[in-house]
Amino acid sequence: MGPMNLRPDAAIGEVTRLGQKLAAGAKVLREVDSNVDYGATRKEEVYREDKLVVYRYRGEQAPTAKVPILIVYALVNRPYMVDLQDDRSLVKNLLARGEDVYLIDWGYPDASDRSLTLDDYVNGYIRRCVDVVANRHGLKAINVLGICQGGAFSLCFASIYPDKVRNMIAMVTPVDFHTPDNMLSHWTQEMDVDLMVDTLGNVPGDLMNYCYLTLKPFRLNSQKYVGLIDILDNKVEVENFLRMEKWIFDSPDQAGEAFRQFIKDFYQGNKLVKGGLKIGSKPVDLKRLTMPVLNIFAEQDHLVPPAASRPLRGLIGTSDYTELAFKGGHIGIYVSGRAQREVPSAIHEWLRKRGG
Amino acid sequence: MAESDTQAAWMKDWQSMQKQFTNAWTEAARQGGQAQGVPLHEGFEQWAKLFGGNESQSELTERVVQSAKQFVDFLQGAVGKVAGQKAGMEVPNWAEVAAQAMGGVNLAHNPVADALRSVTGEGAKGFEQMFQELSQQASPFKQAVGQMFSMPAFGYTRETQERYQKFAQANLEYREQLNRYNQQMLKASQLGLGRFESKLAERSEPGRALNNARELYDLLIDALEEGYAEVALSDEFRHVYGALVNAQMRVRQMSQQEVEHGTGSLGMPTRSELNAVHKKLAEYRRRIAQLEEAAGSTAAPVAAERAESPAAAPRRRAASKAAPKAAPARKPAARAKAPAAKPAATRPPSFADRLAKSRSTRRTTKGGR
Numbered sequence: 001m002g003p004m005n006l007r008p009d010a011a012i013g014e015v016t017r018l019g020q021k022l023a024a025g026a027k028v029l030r031e032v033d034s035n036v037d038y039g040a041t042r043k044e045e046v047y048r049e050d051k052l053v054v055y056r057y058r059g060e061q062a063p064t065a066k067v068p069i070l071i072v073y074a075l076v077n078r079p080y081m082v083d084l085q086d087d088r089s090l091v092k093n094l095l096a097r098g099e100d101v102y103l104i105d106w107g108y109p110d111a112s113d114r115s116l117t118l119d120d121y122v123n124g125y126i127r128r129c130v131d132v133v134a135n136r137h138g139l140k141a142i143n144v145l146g147i148c149q150g151g152a153f154s155l156c157f158a159s160i161y162p163d164k165v166r167n168m169i170a171m172v173t174p175v176d177f178h179t180p181d182n183m184l185s186h187w188t189q190e191m192d193v194d195l196m197v198d199t200l201g202n203v204p205g206d207l208m209n210y211c212y213l214t215l216k217p218f219r220l221n222s223q224k225y226v227g228l229i230d231i232l233d234n235k236v237e238v239e240n241f242l243r244m245e246k247w248i249f250d251s252p253d254q255a256g257e258a259f260r261q262f263i264k265d266f267y268q269g270n271k272l273v274k275g276g277l278k279i280g281s282k283p284v285d286l287k288r289l290t291m292p293v294l295n296i297f298a299e300q301d302h303l304v305p306p307a308a309s310r311p312l313r314g315l316i317g318t319s320d321y322t323e324l325a326f327k328g329g330h331i332g333i334y335v336s337g338r339a340q341r342e343v344p345s346a347i348h349e350w351l352r353k354r355g356g
Numbered sequence: 357m358a359e360s361d362t363q364a365a366w367m368k369d370w371q372s373m374q375k376q377f378t379n380a381w382t383e384a385a386r387q388g389g390q391a392q393g394v395p396l397h398e399g400f401e402q403w404a405k406l407f408g409g410n411e412s413q414s415e416l417t418e419r420v421v422q423s424a425k426q427f428v429d430f431l432q433g434a435v436g437k438v439a440g441q442k443a444g445m446e447v448p449n450w451a452e453v454a455a456q457a458m459g460g461v462n463l464a465h466n467p468v469a470d471a472l473r474s475v476t477g478e479g480a481k482g483f484e485q486m487f488q489e490l491s492q493q494a495s496p497f498k499q500a501v502g503q504m505f506s507m508p509a510f511g512y513t514r515e516t517q518e519r520y521q522k523f524a525q526a527n528l529e530y531r532e533q534l535n536r537y538n539q540q541m542l543k544a545s546q547l548g549l550g551r552f553e554s555k556l557a558e559r560s561e562p563g564r565a566l567n568n569a570r571e572l573y574d575l576l577i578d579a580l581e582e583g584y585a586e587v588a589l590s591d592e593f594r595h596v597y598g599a600l601v602n603a604q605m606r607v608r609q610m611s612q613q614e615v616e617h618g619t620g621s622l623g624m625p626t627r628s629e630l631n632a633v634h635k636k637l638a639e640y641r642r643r644i645a646q647l648e649e650a651a652g653s654t655a656a657p658v659a660a661e662r663a664e665s666p667a668a669a670p671r672r673r674a675a676s677k678a679a680p681k682a683a684p685a686r687k688p689a690a691r692a693k694a695p696a697a698k699p700a701a702t703r704p705p706s707f708a709d710r711l712a713k714s715r716s717t718r719r720t721t722k723g724g725r
Contacts, residue, residue: 002560002565003450003556003557003558003559003560003564003565003566004434004559004565004566004572005565005566005567006434006566006568006569006572010567010568011431011434011568011569012374012377012378014431014569014570015374015377015396015428015431016374018424018428019367019370019371019374019399022370022399022400022424023363023366023367023370025420026363026366026403026406027363029416029417030406050641111630111634112634112637112638113634113638114631114634115634115635115637115638116638120638124642124645128645128649180589183585183588183589186588186589186593186594187588187594187597187598189594190594190597190598190599191597191601191602192598192601192605195602195605195606195609196601196602196605198609199608199609200605200608201627201631204481205479206479206480206481207481207482207483207486209479209480209481210475210480210481210482210483211482213480214472214482216581217468217471217472217474217584218467218471218577218580218581219577219581220475221419221423221471221474221475222422222423222426222471222577223423223573223574223577224423225419225420225422225424226423226424226426226427226570226573228420229420229424242416245416248479249479249480250479
């Protein structure tokens, strides 16, 4: 018995199907615009500072939540992943449940932003954005939903300003950067990040993309496109693919100084776990997180492995800690069908129980 | 030719190739021999041309074509082995089939190295590609380096020659590190192909056989990813990767310094000068933010309309209505359309307004003492 039951007629059938898909795909690809639109939910600008904009999303009905949520997204990708399209939108689903959702859009840093530090981002931008949203609602504290790198920033923020955070939600957030399965972290350990930032200034988004894609080079650069052929005859699926593709390759450059500190203190120093982290002059101690904390991570996440998120439980000061392990990956947690059903409702229910 | 005609012509060509493919493998199966591969590649090339001037789809179609070619090579290799196989013949070496389909396994070309190269394109650029670009831009400089080495190291060129010698050393160092990195990629490919063999052996168990070339291809991808991950997570790779990145940054930094020498002597602004200006700007921005906060203006709501949530408190201050603002500043030559700003957007008071308010507050306080 061999490993293959492949008969020539079956192989011929595969080639035939390939041709049919390509023929149909030629028509579909002509019809769709590769610059597919994204963003499903109406939003309005409520605050602007330098290149960042805070948006407030508007649902079909007025929010019923007493405390708004501010989404703090990562700097390394664009935040429209949380509201990609009508049937794939964390934001839309939160609004539908009565939440009041705000989001920080960091924009695209340019050469004039290379001196921006983590102090500027956390003690400056995030703090002012939180204050703006809190003031709009006449509150002292709001709910913060930090995503990925934005989650790490949010944890720092909540540690420095615990009185400004009513409930803290960390989503696919790295905390322990030294877990054995963290390939990105492994690669950065012997990089001279001072030399890198002194040389490059801002770190190009294209380089960041390259690093992410080389985490799984065969799956993300070959198998994925062979898989695309299977759906080439389906316009909606092709548009979904293109929308995701646009997001993947639409990465802002990273402000040099902030990147330098992030790599040194988080990736190399692992200071969220080991201690000794300072943002500007302010020490970060996760024990100061005494507000309720919801930690959501994805079980198949290759960018932020679950082992990198789980240690949050043992590092924070709160007794009200909840963990949600999502069956999916780093991107699937926003866009998969399962995510639409499970994640927004989990966040909503968790907040409701805490008066948020 | 109309679009539909072009597509129909392509379909006709594809069917012709498909027929050749069928005949070749049917004959091979009948005679128990090895059939020659049919150039299905041409079909993909022609397919990509169907999009003609559609620039927006070119990147995507290129990636599809690359991947499809690899898959079809693999399929032809696989079916070739199976079609020609008779009872009692030696079991095909599948790792070899996969290696052939992926362009061979040597230091310059191996599945992992080629996969990493294929990552680059619109929106993704690796260290190797960045270095190639740098090399092109620095070619006049490199020429000068070559000339300098044939000159004696004294006199007015001494300093320059010393810099050039360091640059040459940095380049050599980079080449050495690149070679070490390529060795790692070769090792990852060999490991991956070894894993492929093991996975296939598991599939020889009753009821676990693969039924089509696509399943075989997916199994190969799994194996190659595993081999790559094992190397990429090793201590040795960590050393090599760090050394490669650092070596390239040194070359890049020296090249930039030489460009600064040149542009500075022509009276043009340099990167260092711009950096200094940007640094000052960032400091001013911080100071402005501090001043605004001291004046109590930043944390105020900046939207004209107040939030309507149930928690909205009556003590909110009224805010002035203002004109809509645009979406956040976008990357130059952004690849995507900017999301349209909603007309309901509002803008914060201008910096001048807030600074004036800040001054006014301070004067009042002072006057009250």
